[in-house]
Amino acid sequence: MGAYILRRMLLIIPTLVGIMIINFGLTQFVPGGPIEQVLARIEGGGDSIQAISGSGDAGVEQQGATDSGYVGAKGLDPDFLAELEVQFGFARIVCEPGFVGEPSVKAEGCVKEKIPAVERFFIMMWNYVQFDFGESHFRSIGVLDLVWEKLPVSITLGLWSTVIAYLISIPLGIRKAMKDGSPFDTWTSGVIIAAYAIPGFLFAIMLLVLFAGGSFVRWFPLRGLTSDNFEDLSMLGKIADYLWHITLPVVASTISSFATLTLLTKNSFLDEIKKQYVMTARAKGLTENRVLYGHVFRNAMLIVIAGFPGLFLSVFFGSSLIIETIFSLDGLGQLGFRAAVERDYPVIFGTLFFFGLIGLVVGILSDLMYVWVDPRIDFDRRG
16 A cells, blocks of 8 residues: 555656646736736726727727737836836846846846746746745735635635535435435435536525525525624634524535435445345345445445545635625635636646645545545555
8 A cells, every 4th residue: 555655646746747837838828917917907907808908998009019018018117017027927137247236127237038938837836846835916915825814715615515515415325225216215316406406606696585684584694704793702602603604605505516425325325235245144134224334335435435535625625706706705716716817827826736736635545545444445456
C-alpha cells in the first residue's frame, strides 16, 4: 500500500502542472485582462468586455487604441499604463548598470521590459510551490486571506449538505433495497426524482417565498449567515441563530443530491443481496439484520465511497453561485465569479492551484477509505 500511495503522490505533480498549463494558456486567448478592467473603470465603460469592444458609456471606439496596445487607453499617460503592466506582473523595470535610486518607468536610465507568458507561468508556479499566492489585483488582500475570509460560507453549505445527504440517503437507499418494488419504494422514488428535477435556484426562491417573508410566513431570515447582534448573544443563542440562518440555504443546496446518492445506494445493495454469499448466510440461519449489516453493507458501500470525493468537492468547494446570490451569502462562489469577471488572475490561478491540490489529495484519501472498508483490497497488486 505504501508504494501505491507514493506513486499517487508523485502523480499529483504532473497532474497539477497540466491543469495549470491548460488554464494559464486559455487566459492568453481570452479578450480583456486586469489592465483593460482598470481602463474600463477609468473611462466609465463598466467592465473590460465593454472596454475592448468599444461599447462603454464613454464611447471609446476601436480606432482609439494607442501604441500601448490597449483599446480604450486613448488620452491616458503611457507611463501610467506602463506602471500598471509592472504592477500586474506583465512587465518589469530594467535599469542600466550603476543606476542609483528607485527603479520606475519614469526614472532616467530605466526601461520597461515585457515578461514573456512562459516566463510568467514559471514565476507563478515557483511562487505557488512556496505557497505564495500573491495579492488580489483589486482588493489589496492576500489570496489565501481572501479565501479564508469567504470560507465560512462554503464550509457551512458544503459540510452540512454533505452530512445531511449521507445521513438521509444511505438509510433511505438501504430501506428501498429491502422493500424493492413495494409501494414505499415507488412513492419515495417519485419524490426524490421530482426533487432532483427541480432547479436549485427555483427551489431556493420557492423557499424564500414560502418561509422567509414572501407571500406566506416569515419563519426564517431572508439573508446572511448570522444576525446583526450575533456577538451579543450567548453561546446557545449563537448556535440557534446560526442554525436558523443556514436552514434554507442548506436545504436548497442539498435537495438535488438526494436522488443520485439514494439510488446509488439502493442499486448497490440490490446487486449484493442477489449474490451467492448472501443466500449462504441466510441458509445458515443468520438474522436479516446480521446478513445486511454484517455481510452486505461492507461490499455495497464501496461504490458509495468511490463517489464521495466528487460529491465532497462539488458541495464543499463548488459553492453554488446561485444559492449564495439568492440568500445574500458571500462565499467562494461569489469570489470565483467576481474574479473571473474582473480578470483577477492571482485569485483565479491561486484558488485553482489550491483547490486542485486538495482535490487530488482527497482522491488518495478515497482509496485509503476503500482499504479501511474492505481490507481485502490491495492496490499494490494492481501494478
